[in-house]
Amino acid sequence: MVPLLEQSEGSIYNMSFIMKLHRHFQRMVILLATFCMVSIIISAYYLYSGYKQENELSDMASEVDCGDFQHLPYRLMEVKTRKLSDASRTDPTVLVFVESQYSSLGQDIIMILESSRFHYHIEIAPGKGDLPALIEKTRGKYILIIYENILKYINMDSWNRSLLDKYCVEYGVGVIGFHKTSEKSLQSFQLKGFPFSVYGNLAVKDCCINPHSPLLHVTRSSKLEKGSLPGTDWTIFQINHSAYQPVIFAKVKTPENLSPPIPKGAFYATVIHDLGLHDGIHRVLFGSNLNFWLHKLIFIDAVSFLSGKRLTLSLDRYILVDIDDIFVGKEGTRMNTNDVKALLDTQNLLRAQITNFTFNLGFSGKFYHTGTEEEDEGDDRLLGSVDEFWWFPHMWSHMQPHLFHNESSLVEQMILNKKFALEHGIPTDMGYAVAPHHSGVYPVHIQLYEAWRKVWNIRITSTEEYPHLKPARYRRGFIHKHIMVLPRQTCGLFTHTIFYKEYPGGPKELDKSIQGGELFFTVVLNPISIFMTHLSNYGNDRLGLYTFVNLANFVQSWTNLRLQTLPPVQLAHKYFELFPDQKDPLWQNPCDDKRHRDIWSKEKTCDRLPKFLVIGPQKTGTTALYLFLVMHPSILSNSPSPKTFEEVQFFNRNNYHRGIDWYMDFFPVPSNVTTDFLFEKSANYFHSEEAPKRAASLVPKAKIITILIDPSDRAYSWYQHQRSHEGPRSSEV
Numbered sequence: 001m002v003p004l005l006e007q008s009e010g011s012i013y014n015m016s017f018i019m020k021l022h023r024h025f026q027r028m029v030i031l032l033a034t035f036c037m038v039s040i041i042i043s044a045y046y047l048y049s050g051y052k053q054e055n056e057l058s059d060m061a062s063e064v065d066c067g068d069f070q071h072l073p074y075r076l077m078e079v080k081t082r083k084l085s086d087a088s089r090t091d092p093t094v095l096v097f098v099e100s101q102y103s104s105l106g107q108d109i110i111m112i113l114e115s116s117r118f119h120y121h122i123e124i125a126p127g128k129g130d131l132p133a134l135i136e137k138t139r140g141k142y143i144l145i146i147y148e149n150i151l152k153y154i155n156m157d158s159w160n161r162s163l164l165d166k167y168c169v170e171y172g173v174g175v176i177g178f179h180k181t182s183e184k185s186l187q188s189f190q191l192k193g194f195p196f197s198v199y200g201n202l203a204v205k206d207c208c209i210n211p212h213s214p215l216l217h218v219t220r221s222s223k224l225e226k227g228s229l230p231g232t233d234w235t236i237f238q239i240n241h242s243a244y245q246p247v248i249f250a251k252v253k254t255p256e257n258l259s260p261p262i263p264k265g266a267f268y269a270t271v272i273h274d275l276g277l278h279d280g281i282h283r284v285l286f287g288s289n290l291n292f293w294l295h296k297l298i299f300i301d302a303v304s305f306l307s308g309k310r311l312t313l314s315l316d317r318y319i320l321v322d323i324d325d326i327f328v329g330k331e332g333t334r335m336n337t338n339d340v341k342a343l344l345d346t347q348n349l350l351r352a353q354i355t356n357f358t359f360n361l362g363f364s365g366k367f368y369h370t371g372t373e374e375e376d377e378g379d380d381r382l383l384g385s386v387d388e389f390w391w392f393p394h395m396w397s398h399m400q401p402h403l404f405h406n407e408s409s410l411v412e413q414m415i416l417n418k419k420f421a422l423e424h425g426i427p428t429d430m431g432y433a434v435a436p437h438h439s440g441v442y443p444v445h446i447q448l449y450e451a452w453r454k455v456w457n458i459r460i461t462s463t464e465e466y467p468h469l470k471p472a473r474y475r476r477g478f479i480h481k482h483i484m485v486l487p488r489q490t491c492g493l494f495t496h497t498i499f500y501k502e503y504p505g506g507p508k509e510l511d512k513s514i515q516g517g518e519l520f521f522t523v524v525l526n527p528i529s530i531f532m533t534h535l536s537n538y539g540n541d542r543l544g545l546y547t548f549v550n551l552a553n554f555v556q557s558w559t560n561l562r563l564q565t566l567p568p569v570q571l572a573h574k575y576f577e578l579f580p581d582q583k584d585p586l587w588q589n590p591c592d593d594k595r596h597r598d599i600w601s602k603e604k605t606c607d608r609l610p611k612f613l614v615i616g617p618q619k620t621g622t623t624a625l626y627l628f629l630v631m632h633p634s635i636l637s638n639s640p641s642p643k644t645f646e647e648v649q650f651f652n653r654n655n656y657h658r659g660i661d662w663y664m665d666f667f668p669v670p671s672n673v674t675t676d677f678l679f680e681k682s683a684n685y686f687h688s689e690e691a692p693k694r695a696a697s698l699v700p701k702a703k704i705i706t707i708l709i710d711p712s713d714r715a716y717s718w719y720q721h722q723r724s725h726e727g728p729r730s731s732e733v
C-alpha cells in the first residue's frame with residue numbers, strides 16, 4: 001500500500017505533470033499563434049510596402065541618384081514584353097499623324113525619319129480619328145503609327161479606334177505618341193483608357209534612363225544628366241501598373257501648386273513604354289516634344305523596337321576627320337611643334353574610342369614653310385611623322401579647279417604637288433583628294449575629274465554640296481567617271497574658329513553641338529561621317545582636338561555605337577555597299593543654287609539648257625513636229641548627234657553619265673535668253689523610267705510636249721518601222 005501522503009504525493013506528482021504538459025502545450029499554442037500573427041504582419045507589411053513601392057516608385061527613386069542603379073526600385077528590372085508579331089507582313093513605312101503641315105514637333109519627327117532614311121506617310125490628324133486605308137490586299141501598309149498629339153489617338157471615336165487596334169494587333173504594329181500640355185490643360189488627370197495619372201505643365205530637371213528598358217538599342221543608359229531640361233510644359237506619368245515601364249525619368253522642378261501634390265525632388269517618368277501586356281499593342285508615350293536630345297535618342301530606339309528592328313540603325317559608325325590645308329594658314333595661326341605633338345598624342349588617345357582613328361591631312365605644297373620660324377618647325381615635325389597620318393592632295397597653290405578651263409594647266413598644278421609629295425615621302429596612293437571650296441566636285445567640272453584620274457589616280461572625293469549644302473540630311477553620294485563622291489558632314493569648325501571664346505554664337509554653342517546637339521546627331525544618324533577641319537583648328541586653342549575628344553566621349557557615354565575609321569578607299573566602298581541606290585547621280589542646274597553658281601566656271605553658261613522637251617512617244621509624228629518648230633526664228637534645237645541624229649537622248653539612258661557639259665555642248669548659246677527658246681526632241685523619253693526624275697532635276701521649269709494618237713495607228717507605224725529595220729518583234733505581230 002502506498003501511504004496516503006505518498007499516495008497523495010504521487011497523485012499530486014501525476015497531476016502536476018499533466019498540468020505542466022498542459023501549460024507547455026498552451027505556451028506552444030500561444031507561441032505558434034504569435035509566430036503566425038508575426039508572419040502575417042510581416043507578409044502584410046511586405047505586401048503593402050511592395051504595393052506602395054509600385055505606387056510610389058517616384059518617391060523611392062527620389063532618394064537615390066539614378067546613376068546608382070542598384071538602388072533603384074524593383075520595377076527597373078528586366079521585364080518580359082509581349083512579343084511583337086511578325087512585322088514582315090507590313091510595308092516598312094511609318095504612318096505619321098501630324099497636327100498641321102507646319103507643326104514643329106511634326107517636322108522634328110519627319111526630320112528624324114528622313115535622316116534615318118526611313119519611309120513615311122503623313123496625314124493631318126483629323127478630329128474624329130478617320131483613318132486612311134491601312135491594308136492593301138492582305139498586306140499592312142504601315143509598320144508603325146506615330147501621333148504628334150496622343151490625345152487625337154486617345155479621343156478618337158470608338159469605331160475608328162477599334163479598327164486601328166485591330167490592325168495593330170493583327171499586324172504587330174506599335175504606336176508612338178506625344179503628350180504636350182498647353183496652358184489650358186489640366187494639371188493632373190487620368191489619361192483615358194490608361195491606368196495612370198498624368199501631370200502637366202511642369203518644369204523638370206536631372207534625368208536618367210531606365211537601364212532595363214527593352215527599347216534601348218542606340219541609347220546607352222548613362223549617369224544622371226544634371227540640369228534643367230528645355231521647356232516648362234512637360235508631362236510626367238505616374239504609373240501604378242506593371243504593364244507600363246518608365247523609360248526616362250526626371251525630377252519635377254515646380255511641384256508647389258499641384259493637386260494632388262507630388263513630392264519635390266522625386267523622379268517621374270517622362271517617357272513610358274506600354275509593354276503590350278494588356279491589349280497586345282506596344283505603345284511608347286513621350287511627355288514632351290523632341291526638343292530634349294535624350295527624347296530624340298529614345299525616339300530613334302522606339303522606332304527600332306516597335307518596327308521589330310526593321311527600321312533600325314546599325315551600331316557601326318565610321319568617322320573620317322580631314323584636316324584641310326595642313327600648310328595653308330596665315331602666319332601666327334599655324335601649328336608649331338607642340339601642336340603637332342598634341343595632334344599625335346590625341347590621335348593615339350582617340351584610337352581607344354575610335355578604332356583605327358587616323359587624321360587625314362590635305363596638303364598644298366606651295367605653302368610649306370611659309371609660317372613663322374616656330375611654325376616652319378611645326379611643318380617639319382609633321383613631315384617627320386609622315387607615316388603616322390593619312391594624306392591627300394589639294395592643288396599645289398590651293399587654287400580652285402573650276403578656274404582652270406584648260407585641263408592641261410590643272411594637270412600641271414597637280415604634278416607640282418605630286419613632286420612635292422614624292423620629295424617629302426608623303427604617300428601618293430591613298431586615292432582620295434579634296435578640292436578647295438568643293439570647286440569642281442559638284443557641280444562637276446569635268447576637267448578636274450579627268451586631271452585627278454591622270455595625275456593621282458583619284459578614286460574618292462567628298463563634298464557638302466551634292467545635291468545642296470542644306471538641309472544636311474539630304475546630302476548624298478554619287479559616282480562619276482569612276483570617282484566615288486561621298487557626302488561630307490559639317491562639324492562646325494572652319495578656318496576662323498580658332499579660339500573657344502570666339503566660337504560663333506558663344507563658346508557654349510560648340511559644347512551644345514557636341515553634347516546632344518547637331519554634331520552628336522550627325523554621328524548618330526549617319527553611318528559614315530566625313531568631317532572637314534582646318535589646320536588653324538589644331539594650332540591656337542586646338543579646338544579640333546577638343547571637339548573630337550569630347551564628341552567621342554559623349555558618344556561613348558550615351559550610346560552603344562561602335563566608332564571606327566577606315567582609309568578613304570575602303571570607306572567609299574562601304575558607303576556604296578550601304579547605299580547602292582546612290583551610285584547614279586542626279587544633275588541639277590548649276591545656276592539654281594548660289595553656292596553652286598560661285599564654283600561654276602565663268603566660261604560655261606547655264607543658258608544652254610532646253611526650255612521645253614518633246615518627249616515622244618515614238619511614231620506619233622514627233623519628227624514632223626520637230627521640223628515645224630525649228631522653222632520658227634526664235635526656236636532653236638540641238639545640233640545633231642552622230643549616232644542618234646536630231647535626238648540627243650540624254651535623259652533616258654547612259655548619255656546621262658557623260659555629264660551636263662556634254663549635254664549643253666549640243667545647244668547654241670542663245671543670243672537673247674528671254675526670247676529664244678531652246679528645245680530638244682527625243683521620242684524615247686516617253687517610256688523611260690529614269691527620264692522624268694532626271695529632267696525634273698536638271699530642267700525643272702521646262703515644258704513637256706507629248707503627242708498622243710490612236711494607239712492602233714501608232715502600233716501599225718511601229719510595226720512598219722520594225723519591219724523596215726528588221727526588228728526582232730516585227731514577225732510576231
Ligand SMILES: Nc1ncnc2c1ncn2[C@@H]1O[C@H](COP(=O)(O)OS(=O)(=O)O)[C@@H](OP(=O)(O)O)[C@H]1O
Binds near residue numbers: 619621622623718720
Ligand atoms: N503631220 C503629221 N501628222 C500625223 N502623223 C504624221 C505627221 N507627219 C508624220 N507623221 C507620221 O508619224 C510617224 C513617224 O513618227 P515619228 O516621227 O514620231 O517617228 S520616230 O519615233 O521619230 O521614228 C509616221 O507614221 P507612219 O507613216 O504611219 O509610219 C509619219 O507618217
